[in-house]
Amino acid sequence: MKPVYKRVLLKLSGEVLAGEKGTGIDFNKVTDVCKRVKTCVDMGVQVAIVVGGGNFWRGRSSGDMDRTRADHMGMLATTINSLALCDALEQLGVTSRVQTAIEMRQIAEPYIRNKAIRHLEKGRVVIFGCGTGNPFFSTDTAAALRAAEIGADVIFKATNVDGVYDSDPRKNPDAKKFDKLTHHDVLTLGLNVMDSTAASLCMDNGIKILVFNLNDPDNIVSAMTGAAIGTLVE
Helix, strand or coil, rough: CCCCEEEEEECCHHHHHHHCCCCCCCCHHHHHHHHHHHHHCCCCCEEEECCCCCCCCCHCCCCCCCCCHHHHHHHHEEEEEHHHHHHHHHHHCCEEEEEEEECCCCCCCCCCCHHHHHHCCCEEEEECCCCCCCCCCHHHHHHHHHHHHCCCEEEEECCCCCCCEECCCCCCCCCCCCEEECHHHHHHHCCCCCHHHHHHHHHCCCEEEEEEECCCCCHHHHHHCCCCCCEEEE
16 A cells, blocks of 8 residues: 555544543544554554543633633643543554654653654654643644654544544535635535634645544545545645
């Protein structure tokens, strides 16, 4: 198999790592995902990862809590997930680094763009934790920002559905799936691909987004080799 991308940013939701439990970390699921990341690395692809923290904490569901503090708690949750991914990758023999947007030097490197790119060039997987390091910005926005900074060819947005629909396919059996969209379509039609800040950042920087289902982890490798899966936004 020959990859069609050289450098990819994989965006994982925290819920994906929870598996069927819905909360916490299902290490079998984490290992399944990391095995496919290893396959991509073995093909010569440079892989960076941004992971959410929704399996531990969702700031927008925190009631009357101060939004900034709630978002800081979410950033710490993404770091837990980042460390779990790093451990699973290293057990598979893939050299990995966690870089966090908020400094916590005892457990991770601080995010430094040039250092992240150097790691990727050496074949290491770089996992970005803590989102952008700022409250009020989602991990989708962090994925778009890091993809722009490292010059990624595409963002793989691995979700629980097999692409982008005009309505929720879990609620509407007649929902229409899109095979291709433009960034402008995503924004004007209000499609649930990424939040508007992330989508605008991708549009302004010409970053492709491929949305696909991670219930089958093999889709990561299929996407890397250019298979017609999910929805491509360009």
